[in-house]
Amino acid sequence: MDKQQKINRFLNSQPPGVVYLSSWLTENGFSTQLLNRYKKSRWIYSIGSGAWMRMGDKPTYQGALFALQEQANLTIHPGGKTALSLLGKVHYLELSIKQITLFGRSEEKLPAWFLKYNWGLKVDYYSSSFLPSNIGLQNLEQGAFNLLVSNPARALMECLYLVPKKQELVECYEIMEGLNNLRPKQVQELLEACSSVKVKRLFLYMAEKAGHDWFKYTNLEKIDLGKGKRSLVKDGVYISKYRITVPKALENYE
Structure with missing residues (x-):
């Protein structure tokens, strides 16, 4: 040949x-x-x-991520609000403001060519192993190929990971309100595997506040919620069940 x-x-x-x-x-x-x-x-x-x-082909950020996932075996994926936006779970967010949020394992880096290339969007990349890379991801069709993105439960946990510096809590709660059909088994698996006490406590507090049916199937005894209190804001409201202090705007949110 x-x-x-x-x-x-x-x-x-x-x-x-x-x-x-x-x-x-x-x-x-x-x-x-x-x-x-x-x-x-x-x-x-x-x-x-x-x-x-x-020649004649133009790269897309999805095509670049597909290469990182398929050719380099990296777990870097659209997460947080970007994943929720791609999955049609939030309609007013991220992609409209030309920004994408990516997550990868703590030892994974975005290559220099990816960071330097002008995708027409701001790229926010977070490397963390607070969730294992082998759970909570799903295939999403992107034209001619499938891309691994966070499923809704994992994506919300990624949003909560960024609280309070990079992400507003009330917005996370608005997202949680819309997630009324999560699979209890998936949620349980993620919560048991999650190493961030902050994320687990906030997720459970919000799920209970939202009154979702699937929350009833959560086995709290199997989830390690750590010791001590966690304060996310000054002058907030203390939630004794989950030992967290949250903004008044969130606790009073109707």
């Missing part, structure tokens, strides 16, 4: 809009020398060090 056929067949193995990582191309037998030759022949072009696109 000649080189042109080889690269064409390989480029066609990925859906349109997907980025090709140099590391992945090298693993599949395309040396740097060969890639530079393909670049000269105008079959591919570079969008930053370590990332390529086929």
Whole structure:
């Protein structure tokens, strides 16, 4: 098979809009020398060090994330309000204000080419292992490919992780109010695996306040809520059941 056929067949193995990582191309037998030759022949072009696109194709941030998930086996994914927005759970948020929130494990970094490329959006990336990377994610169709994004329960926990500095609590509660059909088993699994006491206490407090049916199936005895009190605000209201102090605006929210 000649080189042109080889690269064409390989480029066609990925859906349109997907980025090709140099590391992945090298693993599949395309040396740097060969890639530079393909670049000269105008079959591919570079969008930053370590990332390529086929000629005539324009990268999308979803296509870049697909490459990180599928080619580099990273767990970096749309989370928080971005995931909720992509899943149609919130209609007034993030994507309209040109901002995306991504989460990955504590040891995972977004590559420099991803951070430097102009996606037309502000990218907020949080690396944390407060939730395991193998639960609470779902496939979401993005045109020609599927992307792993946080499911609604995990996405709300990611929002709560950012409270109070990067995320307003009352907005989290408004999101919680809309999540009336979460699966109790999924919620239980996430709460048991979550290592953030703040997230667990807030999630349970909000679920109970919202009066969701699924909350009745939560087994609190299996969830470690830590010791001591947690205060998220000054001059707030203390919720003795969950040992947290929340803003008055939240406790009085109807």
